[in-house]
Amino acid sequence: MDLPVMPPVKPMLAKPVKKIPPGMQYEAKWDGFRAIAFRDGDELELGSRTGKPLTRYFPELVAALRERLPERCVLDGEIVIAKDGRLDFDALTERIHPAASRVATLAERTPASFVAFDLLALADEALLDTPMADRRALLVQALSGVTAPVHVAPATTDPDVAHVWFEQFEGAGLDGVIAKPLDLRYRQNERLMFKIKHERTADCVVAGYRFHKSGPIVGSLLLGLYDDGGALQHVGVCAAFSMKRRAELIEELEPLRMRSAAGHPWSSWTDETAHETARMPGAPSRWTGKKDLSWVPLRPERVCEVAYDHMENGQRFRHTAAFRRWRPDRIPESCTYAQLEQPVRHALDDVLGDTG
Structure with a gap:
């Protein structure tokens, strides 16, 4: 060439x-x-x-x-x-x-x-x-x-x-x-x-976190929404915090920290075989083949508002969401998929029909 x-x-x-x-x-x-x-x-x-x-x-x-x-x-x-x-x-x-x-x-x-x-x-x-x-x-x-x-x-x-x-x-x-x-x-x-x-906003349940690569401070919050069957589904993470805020979050979330994942809605994450059939945090990356199963389970009792761009297959955030604020006025069970705005469908052929 x-x-x-x-x-x-x-x-x-x-x-x-x-x-x-x-x-x-x-x-x-x-x-x-x-x-x-x-x-x-x-x-x-x-x-x-x-x-x-x-x-x-x-x-x-x-x-x-x-x-x-x-x-x-x-x-x-x-x-x-x-x-x-x-x-x-x-x-x-x-x-x-x-x-x-x-x-x-x-x-x-x-x-x-x-x-x-x-x-x-x-x-x-x-x-x-x-x-x-x-x-x-x-x-x-x-x-x-x-x-x-x-x-x-x-x-x-x-x-x-x-x-x-x-x-x-x-x-x-x-x-x-x-x-x-x-x-x-x-x-x-x-x-x-x-x-x-x-960019849209959604109220999500905070059900866990991962440590930051630099040490024992919060790297990302694990977010969930309840489906029609009442199961808490993982929908993504929010991760854009200052280093000071990451350290503060460790203290804020400590009262919710569980000693183990037993009884947590996402307890199956600790089982490596579960990652073979489901897309969840810790599953092998398609790009690197590596996986990290480490996460800290929290009692799913706190709600935060996050900003996101759009959903992937209507099930999870495509990109990392942005933390906006805590929502002490919301109960976790009210955080469902029903709150999410769905764009009106538009045919892709119509998009490609005019090259300008």
């Missing part, structure tokens, strides 16, 4: 802001694996956000990209998998599997797509110093007439349209809106774009 921009490339990033800024190009924020696609004739590689190769995990996508991309190019985009008309991040993470046979089975059962939103090189020309608006025009031209499973991400310079996308596209499993300055040059691993994500 001999391209004007060579792997590994660490993609340009976005910093969070509260509102959609004016005077920019706007795109949907895709909920998948960020990937840089490198094609040089028959050679094709997919690089992850960290620079590690993703090529072996998406054989069907490699074949499709080799067919549909320009002969020599470097594209920034997102690998996604859709089920029932919306993005399915769980199906995507299942691809990170050591067995080639399993990857091949999943490639046939749940084929992936590639959504391109930036062009870093074309033929013999590197475009890293080309303004974003010009790169976008070249991208649309280079992929004119491209067919699924390769798509050009829809884009607009109209902030009113961006606001509509922000409200509607979540129903198709998307994650918010990205805003890009029109004169922006491509700078690897720098947060020069802006991301506007959905």
